Amino acid sequence: MTARTTSGVEQEFRMDIGVRLLDLDPNGHVNHASYLSYAETARVRHLSAAGRSPARLAASGLAVVVLRLEIDYRRELVWDDPVSATSRFRFEGARSAFRNTGRVLAGDQVAAELEVVLGVLDLASRRLTKDSRAILAKEGGISDDR
Numbered sequence: 001m002t003a004r005t006t007s008g009v010e011q012e013f014r015m016d017i018g019v020r021l022l023d024l025d026p027n028g029h030v031n032h033a034s035y036l037s038y039a040e041t042a043r044v045r046h047l048s049a050a051g052r053s054p055a056r057l058a059a060s061g062l063a064v065v066v067l068r069l070e071i072d073y074r075r076e077l078v079w080d081d082p083v084s085a086t087s088r089f090r091f092e093g094a095r096s097a098f099r100n101t102g103r104v105l106a107g108d109q110v111a112a113e114l115e116v117v118l119g120v121l122d123l124a125s126r127r128l129t130k131d132s133r134a135i136l137a138k139e140g141g142i143s144d145d146r
Contacts, residue, residue: 013046013087030077039102042085068117081106091133
């Protein structure tokens with residue numbers, strides 16, 4: 001597994017992912033649910049690379065939660081495909097929700113595109129925080145460099 005990050009307004013994280021035997025369905029291609037797992041792994045690794053791992057967030061009484069997810073499948077993946085996944089965060093003002101766009105790739109070809117709406121959950125109150133961007137930017141976390 002390798003990871004690459006570029007910074008700036010279009011902050012992107014990309015990591016290589018190996019297809020596992022359990023990802024394959026009886027048709028010999030990667031099961032649709034595995035695409036989501038690949039994208040989620042990239043999204044969590046992206047947060048971790050920015051200093052906001054699930055463990056660190058939990059120690060602060062917080063967790064990132066999925067509020068909505070949309071995926072468009074563009075191409076099948078098979079065992080020998082060189083698979084990678086990308087993650088990019090987008091914040092729109094001081095809101096409780098923020099967005100993550102991701103792609104699952106086979107080489108340079110897009111196999112799936114995802115749009116995920118996320119929020120930061122206060123684990124004590126079980127409510128979303130009011131400004132997810134400020135929470136994640138705290139202590140050197142995610143920034144969209146606006």
